[in-house]
Amino acid sequence: MSKYALREAALQLLTRIGENGGYSHVLLDREINKQQLSEQDGRLLTEMVYGTLSHRDLIHYYLTPYMKKQKKIRPWVKWLLYMSVYQMVFLERVPDHAVLHEAVEIAKKQGHKGIASLINGVLRNIQRNGVADVEEIKDPVEKLAIESSHPHWLVERWVEQYGLEITQGMCKANMHHLPMSVRIQPLRISLTEAIHQLQADGFTVEKSLLSPQGIVISEGQILRHPLFIEGRLTVQDQSSMLVGEMMDLSPGQKVLDACSAPGGKTTHMAEKMEDEGEVAAYDLHAKKAKLVNEKARQLELTIIHAKQADSRKITDEHHLESFDRILLDAPCSGLGVLRGKPDIKYHKKEEDIFSLRNIQDDLLNEVSKLLKPGGKLVYSTCTVDRHENEEAVAAFLCRHPEYEVDPSFTNDLPEPLQTSHGRSEFGLQLFPQDFDTDGFFLTRLIRT
Incomplete structure (x- = not known):
């Protein structure tokens, strides 16, 4: 694909995401697959879209002095300016003259001479005079x-x-895109074998510090590799892998995954159980539950049974005190995954945190009734807000004196995390800067 076509595609994605609330990671993956982009083109498109989104407000600050006389401009024009300034300021390998020329050509094609003149004037002023200093x-x-x-x-x-x-x-x-990480299916391939095969195919990889099944990929297009296509690897962030590692699983157990889609943690648990026992998985939406079953089939796992249900009423589905382990990966504000989904930060409001907490409390109260005495419950979120994390756990323990934080939780953490500054009496908060992962919270509770 030509650089002009790539910039046009990036502009369409940015306008759709920025104005209509489309999910950046979904739309970007769809575009890369639809256009069958090369690894290099896919990387550039990803860089332009994620980079522009991640730096939106800073770019707006840079543009403001040059736009004071302008009346309200159309959304696509605004995003064309944002995207162009991002390339000029942050992408050293892209020459300014190329950015300017193609921005003007896009403006001519999608608008008229007046818009092209505006784009040209603003970008040339920035090229000549530079941008404002945030200091x-x-x-x-x-x-x-x-x-x-x-x-x-x-x-x-x-x-x-x-x-x-x-x-x-x-x-x-959060301003830097998250590196790709994958998890091996250990019943089908070993970590050593997967790493050797990826390196032989030109990938740059290293072992994860947070999971013995994890591989971090800094170079290489994994979604087109046979190991991924054949279900020997699955994409999962390292912080998310930590959940399966901390479930303290054994073959033959009966496990509940109360909020399972898209299935990364569900399938990881089945792998830790060596595909022996039972994993009852639920999601509020039937389509998402179907995705979990599809993921299980792709990885050749047989003990997962996913279906639609509202886990706030999950005791209608099972006998009380019937599970050895329960995972509640709760719906949350998602403020820990801004590196991979930068659009989230512009759409969330503070009140969302409090309304989600009500759901988290209801889920904890309900699923806790299904755990056997001596059983363990892992509560996790992909956010970094204390109200949804430590405070939710503290409030639950006050309501449920039959539960406590598992005394062995800290000792069972991977060694790099045992002294993490994110540890508290209620669990572990991972920050995105700590291990180059998503921001993530988890704790393990035990029913006494």
């Missing part, structure tokens, strides 16, 4: 919010919860 912003929260393109309310909230230093680390990490 001129005196308020540290406002400065961090703009330079890292995070909503002010969110930065303020994180600073209150974790302090400025950790918040700066989170915000900066």
